[in-house]
Amino acid sequence: MSRLLALLGRETALAWGRGGGPLVAVGFYAGVTTFLPLAIGSEPARLAAIAPGAAWVALALASLLSLERLFERDYEDGALDQLFLSPVPLELTCLVKCLGQWLANGAPLALAAPVAAISLGAKPELGPLAFACALLGGLAFAFVGGIGAALSLGARRGGLLTAVIVLPLFVPPVIFGGGALDAFAGGLPWTGGFALLGAYALGAIAVGPIAMAAACRNALS
Amino acid sequence: MSRLLALLGRETALAWGRGGGPLVAVGFYAGVTTFLPLAIGSEPARLAAIAPGAAWVALALASLLSLERLFERDYEDGALDQLFLSPVPLELTCLVKCLGQWLANGAPLALAAPVAAISLGAKPELGPLAFACALLGGLAFAFVGGIGAALSLGARRGGLLTAVIVLPLFVPPVIFGGGALDAFAGGLPWTGGFALLGAYALGAIAVGPIAMAAACRNALS
Amino acid sequence: MRRRTRVGKSWGDGVITQLVLEDTAIRRGGRLLFEGVSLELRAGQACALTGPNGSGKTSLLRAVAGFVRLEAGAIRFGAVEAEEARGGGLHIVGHADGLKPARTAAEELAFWTGWCGGTEASARAAAETLELQTLLPLEVRRLSAGQRRRLAMARLLAAPRALWLLDEPLSPLDARWREAFGGLMRRHLDGGGLILAAVHDPLPIPTVGLDLPA
Amino acid sequence: MRRRTRVGKSWGDGVITQLVLEDTAIRRGGRLLFEGVSLELRAGQACALTGPNGSGKTSLLRAVAGFVRLEAGAIRFGAVEAEEARGGGLHIVGHADGLKPARTAAEELAFWTGWCGGTEASARAAAETLELQTLLPLEVRRLSAGQRRRLAMARLLAAPRALWLLDEPLSPLDARWREAFGGLMRRHLDGGGLILAAVHDPLPIPTVGLDLPA
Amino acid sequence: MSWAPAFLSNPERFMAFSRWAAPLLGAVALGLAIWGLSLGFNVPDDYQQGQTVRIMFIHVPAAWLCMFIYVCLAAASFLSLIFRHVLADAAAQAAAPLGAAFTFLALVTGSLWGRPMWGAYWVWDARLTSVLVLFLLYLAYMALRASLDDEAKAARAAAILALVGAINLPIVHFSVDWWNTLHQGASVFRAEGPTLAPVFLEPLLIMALAYMATFGALWLVRIRGEVWRRRAEAAALRAARA
Numbered sequence A, B: 001m002s003r004l005l006a007l008l009g010r011e012t013a014l015a016w017g018r019g020g021g022p023l024v025a026v027g028f029y030a031g032v033t034t035f036l037p038l039a040i041g042s043e044p045a046r047l048a049a050i051a052p053g054a055a056w057v058a059l060a061l062a063s064l065l066s067l068e069r070l071f072e073r074d075y076e077d078g079a080l081d082q083l084f085l086s087p088v089p090l091e092l093t094c095l096v097k098c099l100g101q102w103l104a105n106g107a108p109l110a111l112a113a114p115v116a117a118i119s120l121g122a123k124p125e126l127g128p129l130a131f132a133c134a135l136l137g138g139l140a141f142a143f144v145g146g147i148g149a150a151l152s153l154g155a156r157r158g159g160l161l162t163a164v165i166v167l168p169l170f171v172p173p174v175i176f177g178g179g180a181l182d183a184f185a186g187g188l189p190w191t192g193g194f195a196l197l198g199a200y201a202l203g204a205i206a207v208g209p210i211a212m213a214a215a216c217r218n219a220l221s
Numbered sequence C, D: 001m002r003r004r005t006r007v008g009k010s011w012g013d014g015v016i017t018q019l020v021l022e023d024t025a026i027r028r029g030g031r032l033l034f035e036g037v038s039l040e041l042r043a044g045q046a047c048a049l050t051g052p053n054g055s056g057k058t059s060l061l062r063a064v065a066g067f068v069r070l071e072a073g074a075i076r077f078g079a080v081e082a083e084e085a086r087g088g089g090l091h092i093v094g095h096a097d098g099l100k101p102a103r104t105a106a107e108e109l110a111f112w113t114g115w116c117g118g119t120e121a122s123a124r125a126a127a128e129t130l131e132l133q134t135l136l137p138l139e140v141r142r143l144s145a146g147q148r149r150r151l152a153m154a155r156l157l158a159a160p161r162a163l164w165l166l167d168e169p170l171s172p173l174d175a176r177w178r179e180a181f182g183g184l185m186r187r188h189l190d191g192g193g194l195i196l197a198a199v200h201d202p203l204p205i206p207t208v209g210l211d212l213p214a
Numbered sequence E: 001m002s003w004a005p006a007f008l009s010n011p012e013r014f015m016a017f018s019r020w021a022a023p024l025l026g027a028v029a030l031g032l033a034i035w036g037l038s039l040g041f042n043v044p045d046d047y048q049q050g051q052t053v054r055i056m057f058i059h060v061p062a063a064w065l066c067m068f069i070y071v072c073l074a075a076a077s078f079l080s081l082i083f084r085h086v087l088a089d090a091a092a093q094a095a096a097p098l099g100a101a102f103t104f105l106a107l108v109t110g111s112l113w114g115r116p117m118w119g120a121y122w123v124w125d126a127r128l129t130s131v132l133v134l135f136l137l138y139l140a141y142m143a144l145r146a147s148l149d150d151e152a153k154a155a156r157a158a159a160i161l162a163l164v165g166a167i168n169l170p171i172v173h174f175s176v177d178w179w180n181t182l183h184q185g186a187s188v189f190r191a192e193g194p195t196l197a198p199v200f201l202e203p204l205l206i207m208a209l210a211y212m213a214t215f216g217a218l219w220l221v222r223i224r225g226e227v228w229r230r231r232a233e234a235a236a237l238r239a240a241r242a
C-alpha cells in the first residue's frame, strides 16, 4: 500500500513537473475563456450554449495530447523494468500510473472546466455537473488512453498510433458526457448520460489496467 | 545549408514520429469534428458559430502542449551538445528546430483547421483565412513557445515555468487572429488583425532564436 | 552468524538459493544469439558473464529477470517459483537505471528503496555505505557517471534481495570504488546471495565463468 | 605521407595543432572541483585524464568543448581561435551520445555525419571500419551497449576533426574492439590528431598522464 | 483448447479442410446472392420508403456482418492471446481488413440510404457514430499490427486492442435503444420476433446468408494466404541461417 502511495506521489510529481498539470489547466482555462468569445463573438446566449461542450471537448483533446508521456519515458530509461520487478502486480502499477496522470492532468482540468463554463455565461447550476462530468470523463480518458499509450510502446510512429487507437475509444465518453451536459442545460433528464459516463469510467478502470499491463509486458519482452 | 536542411528533416521527423504532428493533425481534426457535435449537440447553427473558434483553441492548446518537447530531450540525451559543436551558429540551429516543430505540428493543424471549421458548418469563404491565420499563428506560437521551452531547460518544475513564461506571450496572437476571424465572419474589415498577427509572427521569428540560443548556452554550461 | 539471521529475517521465506539455466537459447530480431547455455549457481556464488559485444549478455540478464522470453530451455530459481523470484527476489542494475534526471538523488533513492521493499533506515544506511550523503540534494542530472551508478546501486543494499543481476557494474567506477564494491559483493555472497554479472573486465571476487560465443 | 595530405585537405586551415590548459580551475554547484591544472598537448599526442569519481574529468572535457565555463585559467588551441576550434575542430563522445532510441542507426549516422561535415562516402567508410553495416537498419534502441558506443564513435571517423575528447571511451567495448579502437586512435595520432580521454583504465596507446585530485 | 475442433487447431488439417471448403462457400455465396437479389428486386415498393427500401438488402446484411466479423476477430484474438495459437492469430489478422471493408460498405450504403430518408448523408447520431468507431477500430488494429516490427509482439498488442475494442459492439447494437436516434430500432433480432413483413424478411435473410458465405470464403482464403506467407518467411529464415 505504502508503495502504491509513493508511486502515486512520484507519478503525479513527474506529470506535474513535466508540465502536464498546470500547463493544461492554465492554458485550457485561459484558452477557452479568452479565445472563444473572440472567435464566436460575445453574444451571451450563444456562448452560454456551447461553453460546457467546448470545455468538454478541450478536456478530451488535452488528455489525448498528454498521453504519449505516460509510459514512454519509463520504458526508455528502464524505470518500467524496475517497476515490473516487484511483488506489486503490474496491473496495480498501471492503475496507479493512470491515477497519477489523472491527478496531475485531469483534476486541474476538471477544476477549470466549470469556472470556464460559468465565466462564459453558462448557468451557475451547471457548475457542479460540469465538474463531475470532467472528473469522471478525465478518469475514463486517462485509463482508456493509457491502453493506447501502452500498446504503442516501442512502435514506429508511436504518437500517431496512440491517437489512432485512442480516438475511437474516446468517442463513447464524449457522447455520454456531452449528452448529460446538453440535457441538463435544456432542462431534460440528464442522469442517464451521466450514469453511462460513470459506467464507462468504471469499466475503463476495471479493464484498462489489465490491458495496459499486458501491453507493457509485451513491450518489455 | 545542407546541414540545416538535414536538421530540419530530422527535427520534423522526430516531432512527427514522437506523435506531435500526426497526433495533432489526425487527432484534432477527427477529435474536433467528431467530438464537438457529440458534446454540444448537432444543431447546425450552433456548430457553425463555434467552428473557427474551436479550431483556433485547438491550435493554441496543441502548440502549448508540444512545446516542452522542443529542447528537453536533446538537452538530456546530449544531442544539444553535438548541435552546439558546429560552425552553424546556435541561433540558426534554434530557428531550424522551431521551424521543424512548426512543420510537424503547426502546418498539419493549419491544414486541418479550415477543414474542421467548414465540415462543422462554417462558411467556406472563411477557409482560406482560417488556414492563413492558423499558419501564421502556429509560427508565432512555435517561436514564442520555443523561448519558454529553452528558458525552462534544466529548471525544477520546467513545465510550469514554460506555461508561466509562454502564456502571456500567447495572448496577443490569439487576440489578433481571433479578431481577424471574427471580423471576417461578421463582414467587417479583417486585414488589420491579420496584419498584426503577421507582424507578431515576424517579430517572434526575429527575436525568438536569439533568446533561445542564449537560454540554451546558459543551460548547457 | 549475524548475517544468517539477517538473511532469514529480511529476505523472507521465498529466498532464492539457486539459479539454474538449462540449455537456454535466446532469439532477438530473428537472430539466434546463443543456444545451449547452461549454468548452475548456488547461494554464495558469483558468475562472470563474458562475451563480445552483441553476444547476448544483457539479453540473458533480462531473460533471468523475466523480460525476455527464452527461445528454448528453462530458468529456475531453486525452490522458489519464477513468478515469486521476479516479484521481489532479485535486483537488476544496468545502463538504463530508471533514474529521472530532473528529480533529486534523495527523492529517487527514497522512492526506489520504498518500491523495492526497503525502509527509510536502510536507505540511509545504503547512502552512507556508498557515500551518497552529500550528493542527495543534487538532481540526478548533475551527478557524475560514477556517482550516478552508485546511486543506482544503492537499492542493492537498501532493499536486500538474494540475486543480483549486474550489467557492467564496475565500468564507471573509479579504482577505489571498484575495490569497495568488490567488498560489498563479497559481503553479499557471504550472506548467501548470488550474483550474475555481465562484464568485460574481471571482477574483484572469485567467480564462476560463463562465456557467450560471438 | 598519404595521411598528411588527408589532414591538410579535409581538416581545413583552422586545424587544431595544440591544446593548452593554463592553470585551469572549475567550480560546479558552488564547489571548486580542482584548480591549477595545466596541460600541453601537441599534435600526435594523447592524454589520459584520470581521477576518482566526481573529480571533474567530464567537467574538464566539457570545458574544453566550451560548455562549462572556467573558474580561472585559460584553454588555448594553438593558432586556432577557441570559437573556431569549437565550431568544427573537435569531437566529443561521452555517455550522453545524442542518439535517439527510436531512429535507426542508419538515419542517425547519416544525420550526424552530415552535421559534423562528413560526406556519405565517409559515413560508409566509417560504418565499414566499425563493422556497423549489419546494424544500420536497426533502431538505436535495439543496439547492445557496445554496438551503440561504436555507432556514436562513427562520427569520429566519418567527419575528421583534429581533437578528440573522449569520456570513458573503452568501457562498453569488448576486448577485440578495445584493441581495434586503440588502432584507430593510433592512426588518428599519426595523422597529426590530438586526444584527450577521461579514463579509469589505461588506454592501449602511449599517453601523457593528467591526474585530477579527489 | 481441447474443446476446439481439432481440424481448426492443426494447421495441416486446416489447410486440407480449407482447400475445398473455401471454393464451396464461394459457390454457395454466389448462388444465394443471385437468389436473394432477384427476390429483392421484385419486392413491392414500401409505402413509406418507396424504391429505396431495396438498399436494405445491401445495407442491413453488411451492417450485421461487420459486427459479426468483429466478434470473430475478438474471439480469434482471445485464442491467440491465451493459448498462443498461431492459426488463431492468422485468423485474426486475416479478418481485420474484411471487417473494415464490410464496415465501410455499411457506412456507404447507410449514407446513401440516409440521403432520401433523413435528408442528409450523415448525422452525428449514436448508431452512426458507433459504427464509425467500429471502422476506426479495424483501422487501428491494422495500423498497430503494421507498426511493430516484431511479429509476435505485434500479434499480442493487436490482440489486446481487439479485445478492448469489443466494448464497442454492445454500443453499436444497443445505441438505438439507449439514445433516441434517427436510425431505426431493431426489427429482426428482437425478443418478440421480427416486425418486418415477410416479403421483406425473406430476401433480407437470404442476403444475410449470402454475405456470411462470402465472408467465410474470403476469410478462409486469406487465412490460407497468411499461413503460406508465414511458412515462406520461416523457410527464408532457415535458409539464411543455414
Ligand code: HEM
Pocket (backbone or CB within 6 Å): E056, E059, E060, E063, E064, E106, E107, E108, E109, E110, E111, E113, E114, E115, E117, E118, E127, E128, E131, E132, E172, E173, E174, E183, E184, E185, E186, E187, E188, E189
Ligand atoms: C451511415 C449510415 C448508417 C449506418 C452506419 C447504419 C448502421 C447499421 C447497423 C450497424 C445495423 C445493425 C444493427 C444491429 O443489428 O444491431 C443497421 C441495421 C439497420 N439499418 Fe442502418 N445504418 C445506417 C443508415 C440507415 C438508414 C438511412 C436506414 C433507413 C432508414 C437504415 C435502416 C436499417 C435497418 C432497417 C436495419 C435493420 C434493423 C434490425 O432489424 O436490426 N440504416 N444499420
Ligand SMILES: Nc1ncnc2c1ncn2[C@@H]1O[C@H](COP(=O)(O)OP(=O)(O)OP(=O)(O)O)[C@@H](O)[C@H]1O
Pocket (backbone or CB within 6 Å): C028, C029, C030, C033, C051, C052, C053, C054, C055, C056, C057, C058, C059, C060, C198, D138, D141, D142, D143, D144, D145, D146, D147, D172, D174
Ligand atoms: N529488441 C531487439 N530487437 C532486435 N535485436 C535486438 C534487440 N535487443 C537486442 N538485440 C540484438 O541482440 C544482440 C545482443 O544484444 P545484447 O544487448 O544482449 O548484447 P550484449 O552481449 O549485452 O552486448 P554489449 O557487450 O555490447 O553490451 C545485439 O546484436 C542486438 O543488436
Ligand SMILES: Nc1ncnc2c1ncn2[C@@H]1O[C@H](COP(=O)(O)OP(=O)(O)OP(=O)(O)O)[C@@H](O)[C@H]1O
Pocket (backbone or CB within 6 Å): C138, C142, C143, C144, C145, C146, C147, C172, C174, D028, D029, D030, D033, D051, D052, D053, D054, D055, D056, D057, D058, D059, D060, D198
Ligand atoms: N551542473 C552541475 N551542478 C552542480 N554540480 C555538478 C554539475 N555537474 C557536475 N557537478 C558535480 O561536479 C562533480 C564533477 O563531476 P564530473 O562529471 O566532472 O566528474 P567525473 O570526474 O567525470 O566523475 P566520473 O568518474 O564519475 O565520471 C561531481 O561531484 C558532480 O556532482
Ligand SMILES: [Mg+2]
Pocket (backbone or CB within 6 Å): C057, C058, C059, C167, C198, D144, D145, D146
Ligand atoms: Mg550489454
Ligand SMILES: [Mg+2]
Pocket (backbone or CB within 6 Å): C144, C145, C146, D057, D058, D059, D167, D198
Ligand atoms: Mg565522468
